Amino acid sequence: MVVRVTHWITVISFFALLISGAEIVVSHPRFYWGEVGNVMTPPLFTLPIPASRNMVRTGYGYVLPDQNGWSRYLHFQAAWAVVLTGLVYAISSLWSGHFRENLFPARADRTWRAFWAVIAKYLRRAPPDDAEAHSYNVVQRTAYLIVIFLLFPLVIWTGLALSPAFDSAVPAAVTALGGRQSARTLHFFVSGALLLFLVVHVTMIVLAGFRSRMRAMITGRAIIPAVLSKERT
Amino acid sequence: MKPISRRKLLTTGLAATAGVAGLTAAARLAQRYGLIPPDHGGLYGPGETLTYAAQRLLTTHSLAREFPRSMISKSPFANETPPANDMFKHHQASGFSDWRLSVDGMVARPASLSLSDLKSLPVRSQITEVVCEEGWSYIAEWIGTPLVEVLNAVGLLPQARYVAYFSIDKDWWESIDMADALHPQTFLTWGMNDGDLPVSFGGPLRMRVPRQLGYKSLKYVTRLTVTDTMKRFGKGLGSAEPESGYAWYAGI
Numbered sequence: 001m002v003v004r005v006t007h008w009i010t011v012i013s014f015f016a017l018l019i020s021g022a023e024i025v026v027s028h029p030r031f032y033w034g035e036v037g038n039v040m041t042p043p044l045f046t047l048p049i050p051a052s053r054n055m056v057r058t059g060y061g062y063v064l065p066d067q068n069g070w071s072r073y074l075h076f077q078a079a080w081a082v083v084l085t086g087l088v089y090a091i092s093s094l095w096s097g098h099f100r101e102n103l104f105p106a107r108a109d110r111t112w113r114a115f116w117a118v119i120a121k122y123l124r125r126a127p128p129d130d131a132e133a134h135s136y137n138v139v140q141r142t143a144y145l146i147v148i149f150l151l152f153p154l155v156i157w158t159g160l161a162l163s164p165a166f167d168s169a170v171p172a173a174v175t176a177l178g179g180r181q182s183a184r185t186l187h188f189f190v191s192g193a194l195l196l197f198l199v200v201h202v203t204m205i206v207l208a209g210f211r212s213r214m215r216a217m218i219t220g221r222a223i224i225p226a227v228l229s230k231e232r233t
Numbered sequence: 234m235k236p237i238s239r240r241k242l243l244t245t246g247l248a249a250t251a252g253v254a255g256l257t258a259a260a261r262l263a264q265r266y267g268l269i270p271p272d273h274g275g276l277y278g279p280g281e282t283l284t285y286a287a288q289r290l291l292t293t294h295s296l297a298r299e300f301p302r303s304m305i306s307k308s309p310f311a312n313e314t315p316p317a318n319d320m321f322k323h324h325q326a327s328g329f330s331d332w333r334l335s336v337d338g339m340v341a342r343p344a345s346l347s348l349s350d351l352k353s354l355p356v357r358s359q360i361t362e363v364v365c366e367e368g369w370s371y372i373a374e375w376i377g378t379p380l381v382e383v384l385n386a387v388g389l390l391p392q393a394r395y396v397a398y399f400s401i402d403k404d405w406w407e408s409i410d411m412a413d414a415l416h417p418q419t420f421l422t423w424g425m426n427d428g429d430l431p432v433s434f435g436g437p438l439r440m441r442v443p444r445q446l447g448y449k450s451l452k453y454v455t456r457l458t459v460t461d462t463m464k465r466f467g468k469g470l471g472s473a474e475p476e477s478g479y480a481w482y483a484g485i
Contacts, residue, residue, distance in 0.1 A: 024367075024368070025368075027366075027367040027368065028365075028367040028368040028369055030368075030369075035300070035304065035362070035370075035372065036304075036306055036362065036370045036371050036372055037369055037370065038306075038309075038310040038365075038369035038370060038371050039310055039369065040306075040308040040309070040310050040371075041306075041308070053367060055310075055312065068366060068367070068478075068479070069477060069478025069479045070277075070478055072366065072479065072480060073276075073277035073280065073281065073478075073480060074277065076277075076280050076281070076284055076480075076485065077277050077279065077280025077281075078280075079280075080279075080280050080283050080284070081280075162485065163288075163484060163485035164297060164362075164364050164443065164444050164445060164446065164484060164485070165288045165291075165292045165295075165444045165445065165484025165485065166288070166291070166292065166484075166485070167297075167298060168292055168295040168296055168297045168298065168444050169291050169292040169295040171298050174298075175298075180362065180364065180370055181370065184368055
């Protein structure tokens with residue numbers, strides 16, 4: 001129950017963060033490395049998109065409207081929602097054994113061989129066996145663990161490092177990343193990694209039967225393979 | 234559905250009552266300790282209030298990062314064209330010799346200070362980064378009079394809670410709470426990188442608030458008002474920024 005509720009709150013917040021984050025990037029689609037960076041310094045790379053500010057030369061003959069005000073308000077409110085929801089999820093999952101039982105791979109599965117066997121099965125597009133219909137395989141578990149314990153903490157850290165007030169209290173938050181502009185660039189890439197996960201995650205759900213998976217994640221009722229195979233045909 | 238036992242009903246009721254009472258007490262405490270920003274209303278109010286309250290608990294006294302001289306940006310970006318109004322052009326033509334900063338509101342001795350009056354108060358410098366909400370930044374040395382020195386000189390009254398400051402551009406004004414107003418790095422800046430503060434960087438007088446985003450560092454400052462509430466200023470949201478959709482507190 002907690003897993004499902006926190007999942008859907010995270011989905012809503014993540015979309016809010018994604019849209020507002022993209023909107024903020026549009027005001028300065030140039031990225032730098034180190035402490036400082038602006039239109040007078042060479043960029044690490046520039047996104048080939050138009051900008052919402054006229055001082056950034058993009059090669060496009062027009063300037064997009066400024067949407068940063070509400071985007072920033074929404075970005076930080078959604079960030080609070082994700083962080084607080086994540087805390088509830090983490091504490092309850094430690095308590096209930098969700099991490100231990102459902103996410104950490106079983107001892108026998110902690111080998112590259114077991115990992116590649118699952119990948120090969122995906123590539124053959126073989127139907128899931130009985131065990132996979134009821135629990136996550138080692139590749140799924142690894143992906144979820146990376147998202148929960150690596151990407152989300154990193155995206156929160158690199159985001160906090162962009163707050164000048166937070167940096168005044170915890171300067172190491174930004175210096176350890178190589179400076180303010182490095183933190184911004186990393187924030188962009190970690191968000192990209194989360195977006196990549198989202199795309200693969202949704203693709204796999206569609207392949208596994210969108211309606212049955214959605215029903216499972218909303219109602220929490222386990223799906224029996226018979227129902228699953230019926231929907232696939 | 235299972236029938237609810239009397240014990241469960243009682244404990245749920247007690248928990249709900251405790252929750253409501255707790256929230257009310259938290260709101261009252263937050264108000265009392267200045268943890269609620271002027272733009273706390275509306276759709277994004279909860280997020281803003283959480284951010285501001287968390288920062289006030291965490292960063293009231295912390296100092297913005299300062300950098301070695303070698304890290305001063307060789308070509309800082311001047312994000313400004315001088316104000317187009319006649320009064321500013323007149324000041325610029327006379328080399329800003331008549332520029333005044335008026336200080337009023339909740340102070341014992343309201344004053345009108347010239348740039349040389351400001352320079353006769355204790356002067357400090359800092360090498361800090363200007364961070365724009367758009368994402369870009371640069372480092373410069375800022376030379377000025379700490380705002381706290383000006384406030385001490387005019388005698389701050391105890392009920393003061395905010396300092397509002399106004400640009401010669403009449404649509405442009407900002408405010409900060411006392412944590413930032415009394416902060417040692419909040420400067421009325423008149424020098425930059427060992428010279429006068431250029432007009433394109435906000436000269437002759439710019440507020441520098443290095444623990445917040447660049448838009449709090451208002452340019453061409455002509456007036457300060459000390460107040461106990463921001464409700465009487467503009468739409469009551471704290472500054473011109475929330476009126477155009479941006480957050481009042483920009484320490485993030």
